[in-house]
Amino acid sequence: MSGMLQAGVIGWPIGHSRSPKLHGHWLKTYGIAGRYDAVAVEPEALSGFIRRLADSGWRGCNVTIPHKEAVFGLVDRVSDTARRIGAINTVIVEDDGRLHGHNTDAYGFIENLRQSLPGFDFAAGPALVLGAGGAGRAVVAALQDAGVPEIRLANRNRGRAEALAAALPDRVTVVDWAGGDLGGINLLVNATSLGMAGQPPLDIALDRLPVTALVTDLVYVPLETPLLAAARRRGNPAVDGLGMLLHQARPGFAAWFGREPEVTDALRAAVLA
Ligand SMILES: NC(=O)c1ccc[n+]([C@@H]2O[C@H](COP(=O)([O-])OP(=O)(O)OC[C@H]3O[C@@H](n4cnc5c(N)ncnc54)[C@H](OP(=O)(O)O)[C@@H]3O)[C@@H](O)[C@H]2O)c1
Structure with missing residues (x-):
């Protein structure tokens, strides 16, 4: 794998999300060459964004309001838990480029x-x-x-x-x-x-x-x-x-950035700051 590993969170609006602080803390703590960005994606742009995810070099993304249900129709595979909860909050690009929708709440x-x-x-x-x-x-x-x-x-x-x-x-x-x-x-x-x-x-x-x-x-x-x-x-x-909030982020981080992250007091402080 060459270059920056990229992931992020998409929603509309997205300004309030604490996820960039959370993943940013882990990237820094573990010295991983990766980026995690918040991207405002309006509903009309959602299907284009998700379809281009793999080609854009993204490893996956978190999904927040109002897209958690709409993403069901845009991924190749959905976990049983996401189906039971009726919402997808984490998308992982598999090695073959297929998109897998999960719910980690x-x-x-x-x-x-x-x-x-x-x-x-x-x-x-x-x-x-x-x-x-x-x-x-x-x-x-x-x-x-x-x-x-x-x-x-x-x-x-x-x-x-x-x-x-x-x-x-x-x-x-x-x-x-x-x-x-x-x-x-x-x-x-x-x-x-x-x-x-x-x-x-x-x-x-x-x-x-x-x-x-x-x-x-x-x-x-x-x-x-x-x-x-x-x-x-x-x-x-x-x-x-x-x-x-902190623990639900762990499976996505592990899949995108290749390291099982820990929830620590330092992480809590970073997210609250
Ligand atoms: N810690 C985390 O990671 C995490 C994750 C997800 C959500 N949350 C928090 O969990 C809460 C609920 O989120 P949600 O996504 O389920 O929201 P939601 O779908 O909008 O549901 C809101 C819930 O609050 C109830 N409610 C609101 N005002 C009320 C009132 N005055 N009296 C009685 N019940 C009232 C609603 O009851 P009615 O159906 O009767 O309106 C409903 O059960 C939010 O505070 C959210 O921030 C935290």
Whole structure:
């Protein structure tokens, strides 16, 4: 392989993406001659961009809003996980030039919990997932793969939770937005945008939640959401959402740049800067 290895992230608009900082930190840390750029690709230009990806010398790309569904029709192969999640966030150019679409959000979600709380037993009890948007769907797929025995799914708009449960029915039951009784819950996940800066906090009473239950939030601005702060105050293990963003980037980086990258405190600091 000669020259610069090139990858990037495409979206419309793209200005807010933290991915260039993330991959840039890894490229520098590992001394790899590579580039990772953010490229604004408008919807009309998407198919041309993806079709020319290999010829442009790109090794692949991350895909963000609004292209995560449209890319299905533009790649040669789609992973089972991407199909289950209904979105592609990572495209890899294979050695033969064919394009492979993946979704690494479920992987990132689980790897973040595994690195933050080694030894946590996903099979020990039910999970309650709040939120049935795109993030909620990735979380449900991840929990199914991790062997969670029962996945309770709550969403303000209940019909959206029912649609998600119909798409990924294995071990999933829809519960009221109030979440029901938290007694016996092993894992509580906020996959809504509540608690994000500028949004109301997630209003949920943790009184009945076992203190051994792991509480995690996908929101990472702020890092310490009101939910995580309340969980920590009563002694629950709590894991923030930044790690999911960092871990979901690992498979793409490894495929494009040929090195398995690590999620470290230095990476967290670089992405937050
Ligand atoms: N850490 C990471 O790597 C990562 C990855 C993906 C997403 N996220 C975060 O996860 C969150 C959800 O993302 P998404 O892509 O799933 O968004 P989305 O598809 O727009 O879904 C938004 C979710 O939030 C709920 N919601 C919004 N406002 C609400 C309110 N006032 N009361 C109750 N529920 C409310 C929605 O419920 P309704 O259906 O009832 O509207 C829905 O469940 C965002 O904060 C996003 O930044 C983080």
